[in-house]
Amino acid sequence: MNTKKIVFAGLSALSMTLSPIASSVSTLITPVLAKSVAPATMATPNGVADFGEGNASITIKGNSGQTLVGKKFNVYKLFDAENAVDQESINYTWNDAYKTALQNVVGKKINKSATSVSEYDVIDFLQSLNTNKVEGAQTEQTLEGRYSNYRKFVEALRDEMVKENLAPTTVSVTATRPDGSVKFGGLGYGYYLTDEVTAVQDTHSAASLILTNTANPDAEVNIKSDYPTITKKIAEDDNSIGWNDVGDFEIGQKVPYSFDNYVPNMNGYSTYRAVFHDKMDSALTFNKDSFSITISSAKKSYTLKSSEFNIVQNSGDDTFYAEIPDLKGIVDKQFPEGMNNLHENEYGQNIHVSYNATLNDKAAEKTGRPGFENAVRFEFSNDPDSNGTGSTGETPWDTTVAFTYRINGLKVNNHNKLLKNAKFRLYSDSACQNEVYVNSSPHGYIVMNRDSLGGSDHTGGTRPSSAVEMSSDEKGVFNILGLDQGTYYLKETDSPAGYRELLDPIVINIKPTFTDERNNYNAGEGATDKTLKTLEATAHVKEFLNGAYKESDTTLTTDVAKGSANITVVNYVGTKLPITxxxxxxxxxxxxxxxxxxxxxxxxxxxxxxx
CATH class of the missing domain: 1.20.5 (Single alpha-helices involved in coiled-coils or other helix-helix interfaces)
Structure with a gap:
């Protein structure tokens, strides 16, 4: 069954269902009967499709911030309608084009053969489903519920018309009116079924529910296609930035992520499947135990139990996905205060997901640009007619990015001779008490943030057995990989033979400049200068020469694309002591x-x- 997403609008006094607004009714002076002469396919120039049959209309409004452009509707006129002169009564006559579908569906309901079902049988059956009967062509009606027998009938009728290949008038929305609505104008008074058969191209939408309304000559309905959205963020721990789209971290550090969306309107669904798909760079390792889902209203919050969702790792292109098999069941149980006597609930609660991932050693090979992206998209039920087992929709991916940096160290003497076997340790504090542990790799010395060692960032935890003291190689090189922005203290702990080590640590400051649009990151921008714009680094050196201390500040050479800063540590050649x-x-x-x-x-x- 490919046709779904029904909007049902009646220019009549029959039952109304699922519309979120009351009818917009204007006074009718003269009743107008219609003939079905509209073209087979229509566009909406200036937001209006003119059927050329009369002076009635149906206005369809989208949800706030959600365009109708690109949607397609199949319009079926089921009945002609005629109002009494004084508007105290309304009469229906069926449209022969859809007579057989009405007879087949109603016949099954009232146990009569389809051919023996009369026009009166159909009208009387529909009125039997009307729990909010009113008199008068202009009288407003209370809406039928989304779980009503009336809605079930309309769904069955829609399916029957599709089965019988009964031709509708198709409206493709090419433009909207200034308020974002579209108008089906030039309609004759009648009872119309409007079936939304496509979502907006290149966007994400949940299917519309059936909408009915009464208006003579005008009906106004809000389409129920819902456009769930999802927003992913990363928590930058420097400079009080907090949650945004861009961050930088040390290797071994746990990178906090979150995403937020809202509980969509699930009225009309029996169950509602919600899935969070996440894919991250291989330099990030997902920490499954950190994953948490919390649903909140203005008055209360509920954190889902692990039994209420499933996490599946390494599935297709996903690093993992988290599935809530029945979001509706959870929300209706935990937030029942909005439930009415029609079993319709008030939705819109916030869904907050949080977890962390560790920046692993693979990041050492990709310091600087393009960074390490992490993206999420939301998959959701979008077929309210399918008992929760039908098709689903998806939001676009929302992406964040993280960066890390490196120091290219070189050890020489003051005659530029390369020196090997100079020993160094790196610290995060000026007292050189909190060592930034490193391990050795073919590419250099890789940082091990204490998040991965039982501590927190630069404090606590246990020194790992793999931690080493850095040493310059035969070419004088010692590279430090996987650094955050901020200040580090590089201490020479032992000098090469014949040289005297520096007494004080070298103070190194790494300073990146990011875009001001930190909440508008788009996938792939980390490889450009749009996100990580510049990289600066400085070194403060204090040394003791010729009986006196000398201090100097040096701007280091950097490469923003490689995320690197170059530093040369100099030992001065010693002269012989005086001989008495x-x-x-x-x-x-x-x-x-x-x-x-x-x-x-x-x-x-x-x-x-x-x-």
């Missing part, structure tokens, strides 16, 4: 040599004289 009396010693040695050499010459001269 060094000049005198050399002179004495020379004199001694000269003295020895002179004595030997003199002795030889004396021997020669004797000879």
């Amino acid at each position: 009396g060094s000049s005198l010693t050399m002179i004495c040695l020379g004199a001694g040599t000269i003295t020895v050499v002179g004595a030997l010459a003199l002795d030889k001269k004396r021997k020669n004289k004797k000879d």
Whole structure:
């Protein structure tokens, strides 16, 4: 069954059902009868489809913020209607085009053969379903309920007409009026069934329920297609940013995510399936135990039990999806205060989902742009006629992004000779008490945030056995991967042989600049300069040279695309200590040599004289 999403509007005094508003009625002076002469397919220039049959109309309004452009409606005129001169009565005669469908459906209800069902039988049966009978063509009626026998009849009639391939007039909404509505104008007075057969192209919508209304000559109904939305956020823990679409984190840190939507109008559904689909970058590891769903109204909140939803991981393109098999059952049980005697509830409660994911070691290979995206979409029931087992709709994906950074370290002496085996540790505090642990990898030293070690960000937890002290390699290189924005303290703990280590830590500050539109991220923008715009880094160095302290600030070379900052740590070549009396010693040695050499010459001269 492909046709769903019925809107039912009657220009009559028959039963009304499912419309959220009362009829908009104007005074009728002269009754007008209609002939079915409308073209087979119509557009809505300026928001109006002109049937050219009379002076009645049906106005359809969409939900707030939801366009009708792109929708398609099949319009069936079931009955002609004639009002009494003084509006005290109304009479119906069936449209032969749909007579057989009416006979077949009503015949089954009143146990008569279809061919023996008369026009009066059909009208009388419909009136038997009318629990809100009124007299007068202009009298407003109370709506029939979404679970009423009247609604079931209309659904059965719609199905029968489709089964019999009875031709409707099709209206494709190409434009709306300034208030967002569309008008089916030029109608003859009658009883119309309008079947919404498509959702808006490239958008997401839940199917419309059946709507009926009474108006002579005008009917106004709100379409019940609901457009659930979902909003995903990431919690940035720096600079009091909080929940938005963009963040940056250390590797090993637990990244908080949430998404919010609202409970859609589920009246008319027996059950309502709701599914949250989530897909994240492979550099993020979903923490299933952190997942929580809370539904809230203005007066109360309810957190779902684990037995009320299912989480399935690594399904298709999803990292995971969380399914609530029957959202309606949960909301009706926990929020019954809005229920009326027609078993219709008041919906619109907030649904808040929260969980976290750990930024894992794969992030070390992709520092800087494009970042690590995480997206969600909401799948929901959109066929109220199917007992909750029919087709579903989906929202577009809503995406957030996270970034991480790196330091490219180089150890040299003041003659630019590369130095190996210089030892370093990284800290998050100036007292160098809270070490930022790292482990070794082929790409460098990868940060292990304490969130993953039983602590919280930079405090607590247990030092892991894999944590190492950093050391410059034979090329003087030591790279630190997976850093957050903010201040770090790089302390040289041991210098290469023959050199003296720095006494004070180097203070490194990493400062990214993000877009001002932090709540409007679109998938893929992390790879451009639209989101992570610039990256700056500075280093403050305090060193002891020639008997005095020297302090300096250096702007480091950065590469925003790679998320890197380059720092060169210099050890100065040491000079020899003074040697006590060094000049005198050399002179004495020379004199001694000269003295020895002179004595030997003199002795030889004396021997020669004797000879």
